[in-house]
Amino acid sequence: MPPAAPPTVDDILGLLRGVIDPELGGNVVDLGMVPAVTVADDGHVLITVKLTISGCPLRAQIKKDVETRVGAHPGVSKVKIEWGEMTPDERSAVMSKARWNAKENAPDTAIPANTRVLAIASGKGGVGKSSVTVNLAAAIAARGFTVGVLDADIWGFSVPRLLGISDRLEAQKVDGSDRPLIIPNERRVGAGTLKVVSTGFLVDEETALMWRGLMLTKAVEQFLNDVRWGQLDYLLIDMPPGTGDVQMGLARMLPRTDMLIVTTPARAAQKVAVRAADMARRSFLRVAGVVENMSTFICNHGEHYALFGEGGGRELAETIGAELLAQIPLEAAVAAGGDSGAPVAIDGQGEAAQAFRALAERLVNETVPPIALAGCSARMLESIELTLGRKPATAS
Numbered sequence: 001m002p003p004a005a006p007p008t009v010d011d012i013l014g015l016l017r018g019v020i021d022p023e024l025g026g027n028v029v030d031l032g033m034v035p036a037v038t039v040a041d042d043g044h045v046l047i048t049v050k051l052t053i054s055g056c057p058l059r060a061q062i063k064k065d066v067e068t069r070v071g072a073h074p075g076v077s078k079v080k081i082e083w084g085e086m087t088p089d090e091r092s093a094v095m096s097k098a099r100w101n102a103k104e105n106a107p108d109t110a111i112p113a114n115t116r117v118l119a120i121a122s123g124k125g126g127v128g129k130s131s132v133t134v135n136l137a138a139a140i141a142a143r144g145f146t147v148g149v150l151d152a153d154i155w156g157f158s159v160p161r162l163l164g165i166s167d168r169l170e171a172q173k174v175d176g177s178d179r180p181l182i183i184p185n186e187r188r189v190g191a192g193t194l195k196v197v198s199t200g201f202l203v204d205e206e207t208a209l210m211w212r213g214l215m216l217t218k219a220v221e222q223f224l225n226d227v228r229w230g231q232l233d234y235l236l237i238d239m240p241p242g243t244g245d246v247q248m249g250l251a252r253m254l255p256r257t258d259m260l261i262v263t264t265p266a267r268a269a270q271k272v273a274v275r276a277a278d279m280a281r282r283s284f285l286r287v288a289g290v291v292e293n294m295s296t297f298i299c300n301h302g303e304h305y306a307l308f309g310e311g312g313g314r315e316l317a318e319t320i321g322a323e324l325l326a327q328i329p330l331e332a333a334v335a336a337g338g339d340s341g342a343p344v345a346i347d348g349q350g351e352a353a354q355a356f357r358a359l360a361e362r363l364v365n366e367t368v369p370p371i372a373l374a375g376c377s378a379r380m381l382e383s384i385e386l387t388l389g390r391k392p393a394t395a396s
């Protein structure tokens with residue numbers, strides 16, 4: 001059989017349209033990242049790929065995708081990539097395309113395009129993800145924002161109890177939708193509102209155990225798609241313990257999600273916590289920062305004790321190149337507030353309450369830079385979100 005004829009440049013561009021820049025949400029050709037392709041008679045293909053910055057960590061993935069896709073053409077004998085870096089003008093052109101993509105992709109979920117999405121995750125269970133989620137959500141809402149709380153701990157839910165909400169969720173037919181949508185439970189906090197969904201509003205705790213076999217990502221997908229979220233300034237997602245399916249699913253469904261990694265001060269725990277950050281990186285989610293919970297123990301007399309050790313949060317932050325955004329002390333009031341459905345962050349006066357409020361203020365007022373990705377396309381997405389009209393940080 002004679003060797004297959006070499007492909008045309010158009011053939012190659014067609015194949016490259018299958019290579020997606022996951023952060024910019026578009027294929028490399030339409031994003032203008034492939035300025036030149038040449039095909040020699042012997043099937044050697046030379047492709048120039050321009051990255052937003054040359055050190056972009058997505059480079060290895062793009063390289064692999066380009067080589068695999070182009071190399072699969074029977075007429076291609078060799079694939080070579082020449083790397084380039086965009087000029088500032090080219091970068092801004094890519095941004096406007098990516099902005100368009102972001103808008104185009106928005107209808108995939110019911111989460112508005114300008115909602116800042118934060119997933120609260122950890123390497124292991126019981127470190128306080130859910131407590132951080134509800135307190136942070138309440139503290140942000142108290143500043144006048146509308147905050148969605150999505151309990152992605154599908155069968156280990158604790159958000160309903162922590163927020164003192166038990167109303168069953170109802171679905172309603174909504175104008176413009178072809179199917180009934182779930183109406184989230186609402187709770188006013190100060191000048192703002194919480195909108196909450198959890199499987200805990202659908203089943204009781206015993207029935208929930210029977211859900212173990214359910215595809216978790218399906219349930220989370222439904223909470224993203226089939227809920228009438230309406231306008232949302234923030235969406236906080238309480239992740240199930242550990243890393244896995246839900247995180248991968250989230251990365252696919254809401255790639256603009258930022259992760260907050262919760263850890264304890266015990267230094268020995270950091271190896272596990274690093275796993276959560278690694279997972280985030282692998283699924284192209286950005287890490288907004290580290291929250292150390294159960295830091296010092298403050299007894300009723302105000303004395304501080306480092307019960308669970310010291311330095312874990314800082315160590316983790318340094319290891320993964322993220323910022324340590326808060327240290328929340330271990331305080332009886334946090335657990336009591338959780339048991340009574342009254343998060344301390346709302347009007348507690350203790351140090352934990354203040355630490356939660358300071359964390360909220362920081363997240364609202366500062367655009368926390370994503371780790372280790374500065375300057376590359378991942379970083380640009382943040383500017384895109386800002387351009388799309390995230391609420392001005394001064395509102396309170």
Ligand SMILES: Nc1ncnc2c1ncn2[C@@H]1O[C@H](COP(=O)(O)OP(=O)(O)OP(=O)(O)O)[C@@H](O)[C@H]1O
Pocket residue numbers: 122124125126127128129130131132153156158240241293294295328329330331332333334335336338352
């Ligand atoms: N800063 C704190 N001070 C005192 N108690 C706390 C603090 N943070 C969390 N707790 C308590 O620790 C327990 C575990 O917290 P929480 O349920 O928030 O952790 P989690 O990481 O969500 O757990 P899981 O992995 O099971 O979902 C709860 O009883 C909670 O009230």
Ligand SMILES: [Mg+2]
Pocket residue numbers: 129130131153158238239
């Ligand atoms: Mg939890």
